[in-house]
Amino acid sequence: MKNRYISCKICESVNLKRDGEIYCRVCKNRITQSKSNSLNSAWAMLITAILFYIIANVYPILVIDKFGIISSNTILEGVIVLWEEGSYPIAIIIFIASVFVPLLKFFLILYILINYKKPRVGSRKMDQSKLYHITEIIGPWSMVDVFVVSILAGVVHVGSVKITAGVGATAFVLMVFFTMLSAMSIDIRLIKEGKDSD
Amino acid sequence: MEPNLDELIICRRCETLQKRVELPKKKVAKCIECNEVLYRNIEDSFNKGLAFSITSLILFIIANSFPIITVLITGQINALTIPSMIYSLYNEDFFVVGSIVLVVLVIAPLSVMLSYIIVGVFIKLKIFKSLTRHLIAFLVISKSWEMIDIFTVSILVALVKLFGYAEIHFGLSAVALVLFVIVDIFVLKNIKPVELWTYYSREYCG
Ligand SMILES: [Zn+2]
Numbered sequence: 001m002k003n004r005y006i007s008c009k010i011c012e013s014v015n016l017k018r019d020g021e022i023y024c025r026v027c028k029n030r031i032t033q034s035k036s037n038s039l040n041s042a043w044a045m046l047i048t049a050i051l052f053y054i055i056a057n058v059y060p061i062l063v064i065d066k067f068g069i070i071s072s073n074t075i076l077e078g079v080i081v082l083w084e085e086g087s088y089p090i091a092i093i094i095f096i097a098s099v100f101v102p103l104l105k106f107f108l109i110l111y112i113l114i115n116y117k118k119p120r121v122g123s124r125k126m127d128q129s130k131l132y133h134i135t136e137i138i139g140p141w142s143m144v145d146v147f148v149v150s151i152l153a154g155v156v157h158v159g160s161v162k163i164t165a166g167v168g169a170t171a172f173v174l175m176v177f178f179t180m181l182s183a184m185s186i187d188i189r190l191i192k193e194g195k196d197s198d
Numbered sequence: 199m200e201p202n203l204d205e206l207i208i209c210r211r212c213e214t215l216q217k218r219v220e221l222p223k224k225k226v227a228k229c230i231e232c233n234e235v236l237y238r239n240i241e242d243s244f245n246k247g248l249a250f251s252i253t254s255l256i257l258f259i260i261a262n263s264f265p266i267i268t269v270l271i272t273g274q275i276n277a278l279t280i281p282s283m284i285y286s287l288y289n290e291d292f293f294v295v296g297s298i299v300l301v302v303l304v305i306a307p308l309s310v311m312l313s314y315i316i317v318g319v320f321i322k323l324k325i326f327k328s329l330t331r332h333l334i335a336f337l338v339i340s341k342s343w344e345m346i347d348i349f350t351v352s353i354l355v356a357l358v359k360l361f362g363y364a365e366i367h368f369g370l371s372a373v374a375l376v377l378f379v380i381v382d383i384f385v386l387k388n389i390k391p392v393e394l395w396t397y398y399s400r401e402y403c404g
Pocket residue numbers: 008009010011012013024025026027028029
């Protein structure tokens with residue numbers, strides 16, 4: 001009974017499910033892509049995001065020019081500096097937001113993409129969609145470090161000390177952007193569909 | 199017999215299918231499985247949403263017109279505003295970072311507020327049905343890209359990093375920004391698409 005209905009992401013109205021693409025009866029937006037299209041684009045976005053994540057961690061996110069002496073920090077170096085200065089809570093926030101959350105999202109999306117076809121037990125699937133919603137909420141918080149760098153670069157840019165963003169910052173925002181796109185192209189309902197067809 | 203699809207709703211959090219009911223004023227409908235608020239009284243939430251969109255638009259304009267903080271560092275005074283921050287990113291050739299920051303801090307929030315206000319006026323006057331439909335869809339998508347709340351927390355983190363090197367003063371816009379975030383969390387981020395569409399369907403068709 002349940003698998004005859006599908007809700008629209010844009011307007012949340014209930015539509016009848018049928019094969020192929022469905023357009024919403026209320027807002028006229030497309031509700032489902034064909035499954036293989038949505039999986040392919042989720043994979044492509046995810047791989048792109050992982051590549052940008054690696055670049056973002058290798059190159060400096062912040063460049064400091066102090067009286068002509070240039071030093072730079074990668075994300076992890078920034079965390080270590082904060083830790084050594086004794087700003088433990090901030091170091092932990094930045095570490096969770098910039099290092100841990102993106103990794104968690106990658107693993108979760110990977111897990112969903114690899115497993116979605118296999119039949120699973122109902123309770124585990126419930127956990128999975130709960131986890132998906134949690135990462136959806138905390139995902140954008142990865143932007144904290146980019147905002148901090150932008151703020152610092154915005155207020156410390158004239159005089160003898162100058163802060164600018166680094167190449168890592170560009171890679172990092174692209175990582176956040178592609179992770180969000182990847183998560184959006186996975187349909188959480190694919191998980192449910194797996195369950196219905198058990 | 200085929201049930202009327204308009205009388206059904208699927209929970210956005212746990213996907214449980216359930217029946218919709220007509221709500222009296224001040225009441226909310228919650229999911230039987232996970233307790234998520236599914237929708238509120240349509241009139242209440244629509245009028246509240248419209249009033250707070252106008253309020254938050256004013257707060258947003260104030261927050262962007264004056265310095266949020268001013269920083270005195272090595273004899274130089276620098277003021278932080280969202281536009282000046284984005285300008286200096288572009289100025290240093292960080293086009294990608296600058297553009298994404300522009301989208302999540304300026305374009306997305308403006309889209310949410312302006313769409314809500316325009317949709318409100320159009321629906322009340324019962325004009326431009328198809329344009330309204332596109333605007334509501336645009337609003338729902340813009341909502342998930344808006345990150346002013348995260349930016350506000352980032353200011354605090356940045357201040358911790360500047361502490362000890364610089365003298366920091368809060369500007370008028372800091373207050374406007376905090377008020378904006380409160381309205382944003384309780385009203386704008388809390389917009390339920392299903393309420394807007396129910397209102398839309400009822401005013402134009404019913
Ligand atoms: Zn729809």
